[in-house]
Amino acid sequence: MAGTRTQADEAREAVVEAALAGLDLDAKARLLAGQDTWTLPALPGIGLKSLVMSDGPIGVRGVRWTADDPSVALPSPTALAATWDPELARRAGVLLAQEARRKGVHVLLAPTVNLHRSPLGGRHFEAYSEDPYLTGTIGAGYVNGVQSGGVGTTVKHFVANDAETERFTVNNKVSARALRELYLAPFEIIVDNARPWGIMTAYNTVNGTTMTEHHHLVNEVLRGEWGFDGYNVSDWMAARSTVAAIEGGLDAAMPGPQTVYGEALAQAVRNGQVAEAKVDDAVRNVLRLAARVGILDGAEPAVTEHPGPVDGAGLAREIARRSFVLVRNQGALPLRPNGTVALVGAAARDARVLGGGSATVFPDRIVSPLDGLTAALPDGALTYAVGADPNTELGVADKGFELRAVCRDADGNVIGTGSVPGGQIQWMGDDLPDGVTHESLHTVELTGTFTPRETGAHTFGIKGIGAFKLTVDGTTYFDDDQRPAKDDPFITFFGAPVPHARPELTAGEPVEVSLTYVVEFAEDIPMKVVAFTLSHQEPQRDADELIAEAVEAARHADTAVVVVATTDRVESEGFDRTDLTLPGRQDDLVRAVAAVNPHTVVVVNSGSPVELPWREEVAAVLLSWFPGQEGGAALADVLTGAHEPGGRLPTTWGSLADAPVTQVVPTDGELPYTEDVFIGYRAWEKEGRAPSYPFGHGLGYTEWTYESAKVEGTTVTVRVRNSGERAGHEVVQVYLAPGEPDAGRPARWLAGFAGVEAGPGETVEAVIEMPRRAFETWDETTNSWTFVKGSYEIQVSRSITDRRVTAAINV
Structure with missing residues (x-):
């Protein structure tokens, strides 16, 4: 199904077989085990270089957690999916391949194509959508783009890794039909349409078997059927x-050097527990990847001519503005020319442009909404007020901090130094400063200066496990062990920081800061990790006073733009959400501003749905997702009308009380997917519940008239006319609804889409091919796909609920 091999494929295969024949058992077993955090070993005897992998999906971090080698930071995957544009996703992939080559990376650990099963999933910003077809189509564009640049992808996390709670051990109980029609579907689409060079199997268990051992899903479905x-x-x-x-089809066990492969695998073969042919199959797959990316001597790479250079900042800005979803507009946008604007919200000044966890990269610049609007509006047109801060906890020390890491041995001798991205150290495996080894390293001191932006009591704290010493402005505030009540080594990465100091500091006056950590290595993590964080929070002014100041600024402006946001304690890898509310007093802020300014525009800076209880009280609501490094510039483009917002919702937005699927916490280690095939809009419709904003919804700055829909076979041709006064972009969506309702099937589902552009008064055609799979269901009796014959209504729509023209089809 993934396509036949070309002559070039066959030539590479011959080189792979020759290389395999040159390896003994120990070398083969060693190749399948990570030699460190990010690489597989080189085998010079067969001309194999070391394979380098790096986290994505919005940028290429490289093998070190450092800001010394910055990365382009694109908008979040939810933003990319909101463009409904596979070609734009392909262009994003081309840029990321360019970044990977620059950093010496051969394989990007992306894209994430798990589904938004429940809005509480903490890592949903890193996945695309609740709909498998949209997810697979955007993912295929992304994979095609990356691999067109000669860099491999690993589509992840295979499969049903749809929440973070107990993600290492949870047994997700999923029906065969739900697996096929929902959770496997994006992977299948990508394998079929993009031929990815890699797949990453997930932590979780599916129906009793952990995914790294799942013979049926990996060997029989992924490799066999597809x-x-x-x-x-x-x-x-x-x-x-x-x-x-x-036996379950896992080729490479990462990270190293301690893995279940290597010496253990060679011994298992010698003991007769594993046939060497199984090892050969895995080695063959790894060598094939090496040949494709050009690190196996004698094999021509899969790509010999790379695409032309891409302007990373320019593309990041384009994707951001194309992703913004205008869900409400009562004439407030675009901003009136020469009007005054009151910009409100802490997130307008300190933008959150990406999600937490392994998706983190370090761009060389971040354009905040305040930066973007200051540059776009005339002098004197913009005022700013904090209003309300979503950060109710300490965050990573960054704004105003200039820090370096000093490494010492047990005698106190300096053995190395390195830069750090703010106050966070994450050295995994051999990712250590030059000259430093795990054996010699005893302490790491984060030291430097902090120049406050505000006068008052600043809070400093620590995230990590072990012995620490914290000193600010010459005073030692903590010199002791910090041990969490829960014995979990991942608290170092995903836990909450502990406050330890509240010194009074003066704006603009630098002070010395130091945090020293006595290094200890967790025994239950199979690699050496040095990780801790210096945390900080600015003085906390009275919330009512801050809101009052924002209200006064808004009262005297033509338009108020309020930026609200989530934080890395709300949306991040490592934990799920417990609610969908905005943190802090942000809801109060919006209501207070809207009460004095009828032209209040709210910009929602979150990667996933949040509740918007004031949405009917404001003039406009614009969803900006995590918009990447150029988010503020893109926001100015859209607010001023230089460009229209191009996005449509890739997932349903609604309240938690109404959400039909909310269970993400396992019981006794198990999480039954009792909703079966009904997630997202399928579930909202089945339950008869009205969301705040439906799947596919999004407004622009012009109007569209849907004139006709013609069906020939499974091709739908739709004529639409731009009936507004300015050029615009429209996403034409086709949903398929069975003529005879069936309780076991959704009322309708996405069967295709296309984007069109037209000037005022122009008519254009969107041609949409519905895939055969849109007419099929998985039969659990025969374990096969069944083409469901009968009549269907083709609903051409602007969202799942906004149907414009219909047509009938009998198949």
Whole structure:
């Protein structure tokens, strides 16, 4: 299904077979085990260089957690999906391949194509959509783009890794039909349309078998039915059993050097537990990947001519503005020319442009909404007030901090220094400053200066496990062990910081800061990790006073723009959400501003749905997702009308009380997907509940008239006319509804879409091909796809609920 091999593929395959024949058992087993956090070992005897992997999906961080080598930061995957534009996703992939080559990376650990099963999923900003077809189509564009640049992808996390709670051990109980029609579907679309060079298997268990050992889903479905010929790498630390993993189709166990492969795998073969042919199959897959990316001597890379250079900042800005979803507009946007604007919200000044966890990269610049509007509006047109701060906890020390890391041995001798991205240290494996080894490293001191932006009591704290010493402006505030009540090594990464100091500081006056950590390595993590964080929070003024100041600024402006946001304690890898409310007093702020200014525009800076209880009280609501490094510039483009917002919702937005699927917490280690095939808009319709904003919804700055829909076979041709007064972009959506209702099937589902552009008064055609799979269901009796014959209504729509023209089809 993934396509036949070309002559070039066959030539590479011959080189792979020759290289495989040159390896003994120990070398083969060693190749399948990570040699460190991000690489597989080189084998010079067969001309194999070391394979380098790096986290994505919005940028390429490289092998070090450092700001010394900055990365372009694109908008979040939810933003990319909101463009409903596979070609734009392909262009994003081309840029990321360019970034990967610049950093010496061969394989990007992306894209994430798990589904938005429940709005509480904490990592949903890193996935695309609640709909498998939209997810797969955007993901295929992304993979095609990255691999067109000669860089491999690993589509992840295979499969049903749809929440973070107990993600390492949870047993997700999913029906075969739901697996096929929902959770496997994006992977299948990508394998079929983009031929990815890699798949990453997930931490979780599916129906009793952990995914790194899932023979049925990996060997029989992924490789057998779909014809996937790439390599299968474990999520980091997901592989648990040598024999079960190799039998289950796992090719590479990451990270190293402690893995279930290597010496353990060679010994299992010698003991007769594993056939060497199984090892050969895995090595063959790894060598094929190496040949494709050009690190196996004698094999021509899959791509010999790379695409032309891409302007990273320019593309980041374009994707951002194309992703913004205008869900409400009562004439407030675009902003009136020469009007005054009151910009409100802490997130307008300190923008959150990306999500937390492994998706983190360090761009060389971030354009905040305040930066973007200051540059776009005339002098004197813009005022700013904080209003309300979503950060109710300490965050990573960054604004105003200039820090470096000083490494010392047990005698106090300096053995190395390095820069750090703000106050966060995350050295994994051999990612250490030059000259430093794990054996010699005893303490790490974060030291430097802090120049406050505000006068008052600043709070400093620590995130991490172990012995720390915290000193600010010459005073030591903490010199002791910090041990959480819960014994969880991942608290170092995902836990809450502990406050320890509240010194009074003066704006503009630098002070010395120091945090020293006595290094200790967690025994239950199979690699050496040095990780801790210096945390900080600015003086906390009275919330009512801040809101009052914002209200006064808004009262005297023609338009008030309020930016509200989530934080990394709300949306991040490592934990799920418990509610959908905005943190802090942001809801109060919006209501107070809207009460004095009828032209209040709210910009929602979140990667996933949040509740908007004031949405009918404001003039406009614009969803900006996590917009990447150029988000503020893109926001100015859209607010001023230089460009229209191009996005449509890739997932349903509504209240938690109304959301039909909310269970993400396992019971006794198990999480049944009792909703079966009804997630997202399918579930909202089945339950008869009205969301705040439906799947596919989004407004522009012009109007569209849908004139006709013609069906020939499974091709739908739609004529639309721009009936507004300015040029615009429209996303024409086709939903398929069975003529005879069936309680076991959704009322309708997305079967295709296309974007069109037209000037005022112009008519254009959108041609949409509905895939055969849109007419099929998975039969659990025969374990096969069944083409469901009968009559269907083709609903051409602007969203799942906004149907414009219809047509009938009998198949």
